[in-house]
Amino acid sequence: MIKGHLFRKIAVVGISAVIGFTSLSLGHAPKAEAAKVTTASKVISIGDNYLGVKYKLGAKSGISTAFDCSSFTQYVFKKAGISLPRTSAAQAKKGKAVSRKNLKKGDLVFFSTPSSGKRVGHVGIYAGNNKILHTYGKGGVKFTSLGNSYWNSHYLSAKRVL
Template sequence: MLKNNAIVRKLSVAAIGAVIGFSSLTVGSVPKAEAATAAQASQIINIGDNYLGVPYRFGAPSGVTYAFDCSSFTQYVYKKIGINLPRTSRQQAKVGTYVPRSNLKRGDLVFFRTTGKGIGHVAIYVGNNKILHTYGQGGVRFSSLKQSHWDSHYVTARRVS
């Protein structure tokens, strides 16, 4: 009986050690994944920042940098870090995962409706209620998400990686 109790104790200690070891591996991997996402977001914003002032042109072709429309801009910037997005803002609004407005993080795509239509504009969320996008005169620029136009035309957001 004493021998059986010793074996049970050793097996229990080994099992507890294995559980602790495996759970620490799982917990240890979560911050690394979040760090990679934060690093990607910084890359996205830094790349986009390089194009401040580049003119807006509706229907600008994919891959060019002399002019962008909103979705060619996001497509170009994300492609630079290896993320392929569809060409239009409506198509881009279907990729990745839904993000509630209250949970926006740097690098998320934010979508807006335009004059009575459905989704017609996309921007990159940069934090602190700011977006990086291109629209109209002035081209690529930062804007406030709280500005009345963007605030009232906000539709949804997506997180892609």
């Protein structure tokens, strides 16, 4: 009888600890907001695994041996369960517009390039702390400061797809 009582007490304490831990880890954020934060962090974490993978203009969808900017964002978001179109211009038509001052981790950020004129020619993922995760030119997939003179002057817009 004592063993049964002790077992029930341990089980109740264990379940309470799990419930309490879950409540503490989520804080007071609504479930939907907590899920967005988790998905955004997942997107950055997935992308981080490909740091240094070479850049190749026109890289094929679904491969991870080389990326161009939009095949990278498409690949990373797909791994996180979000479907995106193949090109940066098509990706710029998805989601909800976000002002630069309201960027959140996981937002897509769009830029012009010399070959695109004033239209979308490049996409990256806002990684927080004024950094973007993207691939372009030498060095392949990397984090770059959004304050970098080139990217700062070629910034066009951002979209939230999460």
